[in-house]
Amino acid sequence: MSAEGIRSRQFSCLRKILERAGPVCHPDFEPSAEILNFISNDCKVLVIGAGGLGCELLKNLGLMGFRDIHVIDMDTIDLSNLNRQFLFRRKDIGKPKAEVAAEFINKRISGCNVKPHFCKIQDFDEDFYRQFSIVICGLDSIIARRWINAMLVSLLVYEEDILDQTSLIPLIDGGTEGFKGNARIILPGMTACIECTLDLFPPQVTYPLCTIASTPRLPEHCIEYVKLLQWPKENPFECSIDGDDPSHIGWIYEKSLERAACFSIRGVTYRLVQGVVKNIIPAVASTNAVIAATCVTEAFKLASSCCSTLNNYMVFNNVDGVYTYTYEAEKKDDCFVCSPFFRVKYMDLPHDGMKLNEFIEFLSGLQYQMKNPGIVAAFAERNRTLYMSGVPSIEEMTRDNLKKSLKELNIINGTKLIVTDVTRPTPLEIVIRFSEINN
Amino acid sequence: MIQLFKLKKNGETATKGTTKRSSAAQLRITKDINELNLPKTCTTKFDDPDDLLNFKITIAPDEGFYRGGKFTFSFRVGPNYPHEPPKVKCETPVYHPNIDLEGNVCLNILREDWKPVLTINSIVYGLQYLFLEPNPEDPLNKEAAEVLQSNKRIFEQNVQKAMRGGYVGSVYFDRCLK
Numbered sequence: 327m328s329a330e331g332i333r334s335r336q337f338s339c340l341r342k343i344l345e346r347a348g349p350v351c352h353p354d355f356e357p358s359a360e361i362l363n364f365i366s367n368d369c370k371v372l373v374i375g376a377g378g379l380g381c382e383l384l385k386n387l388g389l390m391g392f393r394d395i396h397v398i399d400m401d402t403i404d405l406s407n408l409n410r411q412f413l414f415r416r417k418d419i420g421k422p423k424a425e426v427a428a429e430f431i432n433k434r435i436s437g438c439n440v441k442p443h444f445c446k447i448q449d450f451d452e453d454f455y456r457q458f459s460i461v462i463c464g465l466d467s468i469i470a471r472r473w474i475n476a477m478l479v480s481l482l483v484y485e486e487d488i489l490d491q492t493s494l495i496p497l498i499d500g501g502t503e504g505f506k507g508n509a510r511i512i513l514p515g516m517t518a519c520i521e522c523t524l525d526l527f528p529p530q531v532t533y534p535l536c537t538i539a540s541t542p543r544l545p546e547h548c549i550e551y552v553k554l555l556q557w558p559k560e561n562p563f564e565c566s567i568d569g570d571d572p573s574h575i576g577w578i579y580e581k582s583l584e585r586a587a588c589f590s591i592r593g594v595t596y597r598l599v600q601g602v603v604k605n606i607i608p609a610v611a612s613t614n615a616v617i618a619a620t621c622v623t624e625a626f627k628l629a630s631s632c633c634s635t636l637n638n639y640m641v642f643n644n645v646d647g648v649y650t651y652t653y654e655a656e657k658k659d660d661c662f663v664c665s666p667f668f669r670v671k672y673m674d675l676p677h678d679g680m681k682l683n684e685f686i687e688f689l690s691g692l693q694y695q696m697k698n699p700g701i702v703a704a705f706a707e708r709n710r711t712l713y714m715s716g717v718p719s720i721e722e723m724t725r726d727n728l729k730k731s732l733k734e735l736n737i738i739n740g741t742k743l744i745v746t747d748v749t750r751p752t753p754l755e756i757v758i759r760f761s762e763i764n765n
Numbered sequence: 766m767i768q769l770f771k772l773k774k775n776g777e778t779a780t781k782g783t784t785k786r787s788s789a790a791q792l793r794i795t796k797d798i799n800e801l802n803l804p805k806t807c808t809t810k811f812d813d814p815d816d817l818l819n820f821k822i823t824i825a826p827d828e829g830f831y832r833g834g835k836f837t838f839s840f841r842v843g844p845n846y847p848h849e850p851p852k853v854k855c856e857t858p859v860y861h862p863n864i865d866l867e868g869n870v871c872l873n874i875l876r877e878d879w880k881p882v883l884t885i886n887s888i889v890y891g892l893q894y895l896f897l898e899p900n901p902e903d904p905l906n907k908e909a910a911e912v913l914q915s916n917k918r919i920f921e922q923n924v925q926k927a928m929r930g931g932y933v934g935s936v937y938f939d940r941c942l943k
Contacts (some may be wrong), residue, residue, distance in 0.1 A: 369769075451880070459769060516767070628767070629769055699799075700800075709817075711815050714798065716799055716802070717798055717809055717811075719808070720811055720814045723811070744791075744795055746795050748800060752793075752796065753792045753793075753796050
C-alpha cells in the first residue's frame with residue numbers, strides 16, 4: 327500500500343469529520359479532502375512544555391493528524407514524572423524531556439515529525455515563533471505564559487490600524503492544578519489575552535515575615551516560622567531542609583504543632599507540613615488528560631474550521647464529580663500587552679506624591695504582577711534610569727530614588743516611562759497620568 | 766470565527782511592517798541590563814546609570830589558567846543593537862591566545878555567530894568561557910597560542926608572569942591580580 331494509502335486508512339475517522347457536512351458543523355464549513363492535507367502538511371504546531379500536559383498534547387496531536395510539530399522544554403526527566411508523563415521510561419531519567427518525547431512520538435505514530443528544542447522559550451526570537459500556525463501551552467509557569475502571550479501579540483501586523491489576520495497565531499493555553507484545570511483559546515489582538523485576565527492568577531502566596539514572626543493566624547504561618555526561623559537557628563540535623571526526608575518533616579511538624587498551640591491555631595497536619603515545605607501542587611493524570619484533550623480538540627477545530635471553537639475559557643473541576651463551565655473572558659481595551667501597539671498606553675496613578683518604591687509595589691501588585699521591574703524615564707533630552715534592582719552597581723546608584731516622590735523625580739502628567747520585566751519579551755512604554763497633582 | 770485553514774493555506778504569513786518603535790537599541794538594552802544575571806565572578810560598572818549603552822564588566826575567574834586575575838571589558842552598544850553585536854574590548858593587558866595586545870577579543874558570538882536573540886548576559890558567559898578554555902585554534906595573539914599548543918606548563922607560567930606584572934618576551938603586562 328502506498329504511503330498516502332496508509333495515511334488515509336490511519337486517519338479514516340478524521341476523514342469522516344472533514345469530508346462530510348453535518349448538523350453540528352460550522353455554517354461556513356466546506357468539507358473537503360484538502361483539509362486533512364492542510365492539517366498534516368501545512369499546519370505547523372508548537373507545543374510549549376513536554377511535561378504532564380505536554381505528553382498528552384503531543385500524543386493527541388499526532389493521533390489527530392498533525393505531523394509538523396515542534397516542542398520546547400527546558401527540563402530533564404525526573405523519577406517522579408514517570409507516573410503520568412507516559413512518554414518517559416525509567417531509562418530516560420536525566421535526559422531532556424523534549425527530546426525523549428519527540429523520539430517516542432515519531433517512532434510510535436508513523437508520519438509524525440516532532441522536532442524537539444531543549445531550551446527556554448526566551449532563547450528564540452520572533453522569526454522562530456512566526457513560522458507556526460498554532461501555539462499550544464502546557465506550562466506550569468505564569469511568567470512563561472505571559473512571555474509567550476506577549477511574543478505572539480508582538481507578531482501582529484496592522485495595516486492602516488486594521489489587524490491583518492494572516493499575522494495572527496492562535497494561542498491555546500492549558501493549565502492544571504490537582505483536580506482542577508482550565509483550557510482557553512486566545513486570538514491575540516482579537517480576544518482576551520493572558521494579560522487581560524491577569525487577576526485570574528493570584529500572586530503566589532508568601533507571608534510577610536512580620537506576620538510569621540509575631541502575629542501568626544494560620545497553620546501555614548506556624549509551619550513557615552519553623553521552616554524559616556527555627557530550623558536555621560536550631561539546625562537539628564546540621565544540614566538544610568530536605569523535604570523528602572521524613573525525619574526532617576517530622577521535626578518541623580512537631581515544632582509547628584508547639585507553635586500553633588501557643589497561639590491557639592488549629593489545622594497543622596503532617597500533610598500540610600509536607601505541602602508547605604515542598605511547595606507541592608499534586609499532579610493528577612486524569613486532569614491532564616481532560617485538559618490536553620480539550621486543547622487539541624480546539625486546535626483541530628481551529629485548523630479545520632469544522633466546528634465553532636471554545637469561546638473562550640473553560641474551567642474544569644473533578645474534585646466532587648465532574649464540573650465544567652465555559653465563559654467568555656473579556657478583552658481589556660487598555661491592556662498593556664494586546665491593545666494595538668500604535669495606541670498610547672496610559673497608566674493612571676492617584677497622585678504625584680507617590681514615592682518610587684510605592685510605584686514599584688504598585689507594579690508588583692495584583693493588577694500588573696511584575697517581578698523585578700526596571701524603570702527608566704524617557705525625558706525629551708535624555709533617558710534617566712530611575713531604578714533597577716537586579717544590577718548591583720546601578721541599584722546602588724539609584725537606591726536613593728526609591729524614597730523620592732515621582733514629582734521629585736520630575737515625572738509629570740505625560741512623562742513616558744520604559745518598564746522592563748521578565749514577564750515580557752520587550753519593554754513596556756507607558757505614559758503616566760496623575761488623577762491629582764500636589765502643589 | 767477565524768478561518769485558519771483559509772488564512773494559512775498558502776503558507777503566507779504577514780511579516781512586513783513589523784513594529785519598530787523609538788530607539789529600539791535603547792529599549793532592548795534596558796531589558797538586557799535589567800535582566801543581567803551574572804555569575805559571582807563578574808561585576809558591572811556604570812559610570813552614569815542613565816547611560817546604559819556604555820559600561821564595563823569585570824571578570825575575576827575562579828578556576829583555570831587565569832584564576833586570581835581580574836580583567837575589565839568595556840562594552841559599547843551601538844544604535845543597531847541587537848541587530849549588530851556590541852563592541853567589546855578588553856581594557857586589561859592580558860596574555861591570552863584570543864585577546865590581542867590592543868584588547869580586541871576573538872569570540873564567535875561577537876562576530877560571525879552573533880544573533881539578535883543573544884543578550885549581554887550571553888556575551889559575559891562567552892568571555893568567562895574564554896578564560897576557562899583559551900582556544901589556540903583561532904588565535905589573535907599567535908605567540909601565546911603557539912606556546913599553549915606546544916607546552917601547557919610554559920603557557921601557565923607566562924600567564925602567571927603577566928598577571929603578576931612583568932615581561933613575557935618583549936611585551937610588558939600590568940599587574941592584574943586581585
